C-alpha cells in the first residue's frame with residue numbers, strides 16, 4: 092500500500108542497504124528523553140513511508156540503532172541513527188520525506204548510504220564535542236575565562252571521575268581524553284572529549300570540574316549543554332584522528 | 338511548533354517527565370489566536386499519559402478544530418511535583434498548544450471518566466485561577482463544561498460546573514458556540530446566558546435547578562428555577578456514526594501513553610444489558626460504523642500517525658455484525674505494513690481463536706473471560722449471558738491451539754451474592770486448570786496452566802437496574818476477598834491459579850460519588866483543601882483525610898452506599914434522561930431479584946425506551 096510517488100525513487104537492484112541519518116534536536120523537543128526519541132523516529136519513518144527493514148516474528152520492529160543517547164534537556168546538532176532498508180533509496184528524497192514527517196524541533200540533516208561492512212554508529216562513537224554554557228543565574232568571578240583557559244591548559248588535568256556503579260570515584264587525567272577546547276564567549280566554552288564505551292567523559296562532569304577549579308558553586312541545573320558533533324577515530328595507529336560520523 | 342514554553346528550563350528540568358507539559362506533538366493543532374473567535378481547552382483531569390489515551394477527547398479535539406472560528410487545545414493534571422512548584426511560584430495553569438493561561442479561554446471542557454478524579458477537577462480550576470464554585474464566576478472566567486460517563490450523575494460536582502453536556506459531544510456544540518458568539522458582549526449576564534444555553538438539547542445547567550431534601554436527606558423534589566428551563570435533559574445521540582467527526586490524524590504523544598496505538602471505535606452502545614453495567618445502558622442504542630468507514634479511517638490514521646498498532650474498541654466487539662469482514666480487511670493492510678492488531682472484549686470461541694492465532698503470539702497471549710459472578714444463579718441475576726460450558730468449550734479449543742494462560746474477571750459484592758458464588762469462582766478456576774491437564778498431553782505442555790483470577794468490588798451505578806441496590810461495606814469486601822483467596826487455596830489445582838484483588842477504600846468512595854447528590858460538593862472541596870488529589874493513584878490516595886472530610890461536613894457515606902433504595906425514591910440524577918426509562922430499569926431490578934435474565938437487543942427488544950432516538954438496532958426491530 093505504499094504510495095506510487097515513493098516507489099519511483101527506489102532502485103530495484105539490491106537488498107538490505109544500510110543508511111546513516113544525522114539529525115538535530117532543539118527547542119521544546121529537548122525535553123524529550125532518548126527513549127522517546129527512539130519511539131518518535133519509528134513513527135517518523137512509518138509516516139515517511141521509508142522502506143525500512145523489520146525483524147521477523149509476531150511483533151516485528153524496525154532495524155534501527157542510535158549512536159549515543161543525548162541527556163534530557165541537552166540540545167544537539169549532531170545526533171545519529173543507522174537504519175537498514177529493504178532497498179536502495181535516493182538520499183535526497185529520503186531526507187526530504189523524513190523532514191516532511193518530522194516536527195521542526197528534530198530536523199534531519201543528512202542521509203547517507205553506508206558501506207555494507209560499515210560498523211554501526213554506536214560502535215563508531217569515539218568522541219563528542221559540546222558547547223557548555225554556565226547559566227546566567229550563576230555568578231562567575233571576573234577572571235572566569237582566564238581560569239577556564241588555565242584549567243584546560245594544564246600539563247595534566249587531574250580530576251576525580253565518579254564510577255559508574257557502587258559510587259566512589261577514580262582519579263584520571265582529563266587531558267588524555269580531551270581533544271579540543273576553546274572559549275566561545277564569557278560563559279560558554281567548547282570541548283571535544285572521549286566518549287568511548289569505556290571512558291566516556293560526560294560534558295556535565297567536565298563542566299563541574301571546571302567550576303570546582305574556578306571556585307564556582309554550581310547549584311541546581313547550572314549548565315546548558317549543546318552537543319555539536321559525534322566523531323569516530325579513523326586513525327590506524329596509536330594517534331587519534333577524528334572524523335564526524337557523517 | 339511553539340518553543341515559547343510556559344515553564345522555565347529550571348522547572349522543566351526539575352520535574353519528572355517534562356514532555357508532559359511541552360505540547361508540540363505530531364498532529365497537535367496550532368492556530369493563530371488573532372484569527373479565531375473561540376478558545377476552547379479540553380481537559381482530562383489526570384496525568385498526561387492517561388489523558389492522551391482517551392478517545393473521546395481526541396474526537397472532540399478534532400471536531401472543534403475543524404470549526405474555523407475555534408481553536409481547541411488540551412490540558413492535563415500537573416503531576417504532584419509540578420503542582421507543588423506551580424503553587425509555590427504562583428504559576429497559572431496553561432494549555433499545551435499555546436502555552437497560555439487557561440483562565441483567559443472562553444471554555445474549559447472537563448471530561449469525567451471516573452469518580453476518583455473529582456479532586457483533580459478542583460486542582461485544575463484552582464491552578465488556573467478560576468473560582469471553584471460556578472456561582473462565583475464572572476464573564477472574566479471561562480465557561481466550565483463537564484461531560485463523559487460521570488456526567489450521568491454529575492451532582493457531587495455540580496456546583497463546580499457551569500454546564501454539563503449530557504450525551505455524545507458530536508451533536509450540539511456547534512449550535513452552542515453560535516449562541517455564545519451571538520450573545521457574548523451584548524451585555525447579557527452570565528446567568529442569563531446560561532438560561533439561554535439550557536434551551537439547547539443536552540445542556541444541563543445545574544445552577545438552574547433547586548433540589549429539596551427530606552429529613553432523612555433523600556430527595557423530595559428537583560425543580561427548574563426558571564420557566565423556560567427544561568424539566569428533563571435528554572442525552573444527545575449521534576444518528577449516523579458514518580457521517581460524523583472522527584479523527585484521522587490524532588495527536589501522537591512523545592511519551593508512551595497508556596494506549597500507544599490507534600483506537601478505532603467500531604460501534605457505540607451494547608446489546609447485552611448486563612445489569613451492573615452503566616455503559617451498557619447509557620450508550621444505547623447500539624449503532625455500528627460501516628466497514629468502509631472503519632477501513633478508511635484505520636488506514637488514514639495509521640498513515641498520519643505512524644503508530645504500529647491498532648485496537649478495535651467497543652463494549653463487546655464480538656457483537657459487531659461484520660467482524661470477520663472487518664478483520665480480514667485489517668489483517669491484509671496490517672500484515673503488509675508491519676502493524677499489530679489488538680482485539681479486546683472478544684468472546685472466546687472458534688472464530689475468535691482463529692483470529693487471535695493469526696494476530697498474536699499464542700505463547701505469550703492469554704485468553705480473557707469475564708464471567709463476573711461465580712455461579713449461574715448469580716450470572717442470571719446480573720444478566721451476564723456466559724455459561725460455564727461456554728467458558729470450558731472456549732478454553733478447551735484454546736488449549737488445543739497452544740494457549741495456556743487464562744484470565745478471569747469477577748466482581749465481589751454483587752446483589753444477592755452468597756457463599757456458593759464465592760466458591761464458584763475457585764471451582765471454575767480449578768476446572769479450567771484441570772481441563773488443561775486433561776486436554777494437553779504432558780509432552781505438549783508449555784509448563785503449567787496459568788490461571789489468573791481478578792476480582793473487583795461491585796459499585797452500583799446510576800441508570801442501571803442496580804441503582805436501587807445496597808453496596809457492600811468495606812468489611813464485607815475484605816471478608817469476601819479473603820474467602821475467595823481461601824477458596825482458591827483449597828482447590829486441587831491451586832498452584833496453577835493466581836489471585837488478585839482491587840482496593841476497597843476507593844470502591845467505597847467511588848460508590849458514594851456514583852450515587853451521590855449535591856451535598857457532597859462541600860466534602861470534595863474539604864478533602865481537596867486537606868491535600869487530596871490524584872485519588873485514583875493508590876500512592877496518593879489518603880483515606881484518612883477523606884474520612885475526616887466527611888466527618889467534618891456531617892455527611893454519612895452509608896447514606897449513599899449501603900442503603901437499598903425503595904422503588905419510588907427520587908434519585909439525584911432524575912433531571913437527566915439517558916433514553917432508558919426508569920420504569921424499564923425498575924422492571925429489570927425486579928427481574929434480577931427473581932433471578933430472571935433478559936434477552937439481548939438482537940434477540941428481542943425489551944422496550945427500554947431508547948427506541949425513541951429512532952436509530953441503530955431499535956430501528957431494525959421496527960422494520
Ligand code: SF4
Nearest residue numbers: 938942943945948955
Ligand atoms: S429499545 Fe429495544 S432494541 Fe432499542 S436499545 Fe432498548 S431494548 Fe434494545
